[in-house]
Amino acid sequence: MLLKLLNAERMKLKRSPVWLAFLIMPIIPAALGTANYLYQKEVLTREWLSLWTQHTLFTDYFFLPITLGIYCAYIMRSEHMNNNWNKVFTIPARRSSVFSAKLITATLMLLFSMIWICALFVISGYIAGLTNPPWLTVARWCAFGTLGGMVTVSIQILISMNVKSFALPVGISFAGGLSGLVFLAKNMGHIWPYSLMSYGMNANAPQELAQSGCGQFILICVLYTAFFTITGGVIAARRDIS
Amino acid sequence: MIKLLKCEFMKTRRRYVFVTALVITAAMLAWIYPRHRSADLLRLGWMANLYELPLINSIFMPLLSIIVSSRLCDIEHKGAMLKQLAVTEKRGQIYDAKLLYGLAIMMFCVGLSWGMTIAFGYIAGFEGGPPIRLYLLYLLLTAAPTIAVYIFQHTLSLCFKNQAVTFFTGAIGTFFGTFSMFLPQLPWLRGSLIWGYYGALSFVGLFDWSKDDRYKLAHFDVIGVDWKFFAALIFICAAIYIIGREIFKRKEL
Numbered sequence: 001m002l003l004k005l006l007n008a009e010r011m012k013l014k015r016s017p018v019w020l021a022f023l024i025m026p027i028i029p030a031a032l033g034t035a036n037y038l039y040q041k042e043v044l045t046r047e048w049l050s051l052w053t054q055h056t057l058f059t060d061y062f063f064l065p066i067t068l069g070i071y072c073a074y075i076m077r078s079e080h081m082n083n084n085w086n087k088v089f090t091i092p093a094r095r096s097s098v099f100s101a102k103l104i105t106a107t108l109m110l111l112f113s114m115i116w117i118c119a120l121f122v123i124s125g126y127i128a129g130l131t132n133p134p135w136l137t138v139a140r141w142c143a144f145g146t147l148g149g150m151v152t153v154s155i156q157i158l159i160s161m162n163v164k165s166f167a168l169p170v171g172i173s174f175a176g177g178l179s180g181l182v183f184l185a186k187n188m189g190h191i192w193p194y195s196l197m198s199y200g201m202n203a204n205a206p207q208e209l210a211q212s213g214c215g216q217f218i219l220i221c222v223l224y225t226a227f228f229t230i231t232g233g234v235i236a237a238r239r240d241i242s
Numbered sequence: 243m244i245k246l247l248k249c250e251f252m253k254t255r256r257r258y259v260f261v262t263a264l265v266i267t268a269a270m271l272a273w274i275y276p277r278h279r280s281a282d283l284l285r286l287g288w289m290a291n292l293y294e295l296p297l298i299n300s301i302f303m304p305l306l307s308i309i310v311s312s313r314l315c316d317i318e319h320k321g322a323m324l325k326q327l328a329v330t331e332k333r334g335q336i337y338d339a340k341l342l343y344g345l346a347i348m349m350f351c352v353g354l355s356w357g358m359t360i361a362f363g364y365i366a367g368f369e370g371g372p373p374i375r376l377y378l379l380y381l382l383l384t385a386a387p388t389i390a391v392y393i394f395q396h397t398l399s400l401c402f403k404n405q406a407v408t409f410f411t412g413a414i415g416t417f418f419g420t421f422s423m424f425l426p427q428l429p430w431l432r433g434s435l436i437w438g439y440y441g442a443l444s445f446v447g448l449f450d451w452s453k454d455d456r457y458k459l460a461h462f463d464v465i466g467v468d469w470k471f472f473a474a475l476i477f478i479c480a481a482i483y484i485i486g487r488e489i490f491k492r493k494e495l
Contacts, residue, residue: 016406017404017406017407017410018406018410020410021406021410021413021414024414025410025413025414025417028414028417028418028421029417029421032418032421032422032424032425033421035425035428036421036424036425039425039427057424058301058417058420058421062301062420063413063416063417066305066409066413067413070406070409070410070413073406074406077405077406081320165313165316166312166316166405166406166409167262167308167309167312167313167316167405167409168262168309168313170308170309170409171262171265171266171305171309174266174305175265175266175269178269178273181273182273
């Protein structure tokens with residue numbers, strides 16, 4: 001049933017403007033970040049790492065949370081419109097599965113975004129004249145960014161399910177991204193849900209994820225995601241059809 | 243028009259549009275001000291604000307515009323109300339009333355953040371008093387790009403039922419505007435899109451800052467306003483308004 005629900009979500013997103021934005025949005029920080037790197041090459045001496053800081057500067061604190069907020073609000077909007085929740089909740093599927101399908105879809109969109117961001121990073125590096133990209137490190141940033149982003153996605157899906165407005169959850173996501181930066185500055189980024197994505201991606205953050213902290217990071221992300229997913233599933237199951 | 247504005251007020255009651263705008267403005271202020279400032283920064287505080295704030299505005303003001311315009315216009319899309327409204331009122335007036343109502347909220351937030359900037363300066367203990375003429379100029383040069391961005395977002399929000407289009411366009415523009423401020427080598431970049439005008443119209447520069455001494459020998463100076471950009475922005479504002487209004491008037495509902 002979950003696969004069928006996932007397929008239904010895929011069909012709802014077909015030819016959606018979300019994909020166009022998904023393609024275009026990461027190109028801006030990649031292009032302008034690379035230009036900035038090239039102009040300041042004498043100061044930014046750590047090659048790939050310096051380029052990464054230029055690419056992720058602002059992206060992780062402001063724009064990626066907003067993008068995730070929009071993904072989640074968009075996925076839920078189709079049900080908020082035209083009383084579609086009534087139809088969704090009367091299909092022979094567990095309500096928690098409906099919630100999980102939406103969560104998995106948003107997570108896949110996040111994963112694709114991360115892969116696209118990393119692909120643009122490597123391409124930009126080659127264009128900037130850098131060689132030997134640190135594949136393993138890039139893969140780690142991408143994987144940990146996705147893991148940290150999953151926490152944001154699980155919260156945002158939960159909020160978007162309960163708030164009918166499209167704008168409000170996106171605003172909350174934006175505020176969440178801001179709070180993430182504050183918590184990182186206070187060295188508490190490893191426990192605040194909205195900081196985990198920047199923390200995992202080592203995005204020019206005041207607090208950096210050390211190799212030794214990976215286990216703890218993964219555990220916290222899994223626990224948060226599980227908590228918000230279970231909460232969402234329970235709320236969906238108890239929700240009254242209006 | 244007064245009736246339409248009253249109508250807007252009634253429609254947005256208990257929808258917390260104004261509260262949402264205030265919360266975002268408060269988040270912006272909370273993000274900027276409660277931080278430790280060195281003695282050098284306290285000495286340079288008033289001018290440092292004028293140097294730093296355009297960057298913060300380039301992130302917050304467009305996002306506030308997206309959220310306010312979307313919240314105001316989505317009310318009509320959700321209940322298919324535009325069709326009914328267009329029967330009883332002129333479409334141009336509907337466009338104007340919604341625009342005025344949204345702009346009033348935006349300008350209140352711009353004014354509030356401006357006032358709080360000065361208040362926080364006194365609270366933080368910045369040396370001397372604020373250069374009022376420069377702060378008034380800053381207010382004008384913050385309000386102008388905000389108005390342009392808001393008119394653009396308002397038109398998108400009214401014309402597209404799918405608010406994701408509005409959000410993504412706005413987010414991409416904001417992204418572009420913020421990043422363009424990091425490339426002073428390419429001044430045309432800031433002037434090429436409305437979101438970049440927060441940077442194009444910034445008029446204070448930082449000089450003699452060094453990694454070792456930081457702000458010890460640094461000073462902020464007025465580098466002058468590029469009034470060509472300001473004139474271009476006014477023209478763009480008028481163009482977006484006229485074209486946007488016309489598109490809305492001709493739109494199939």
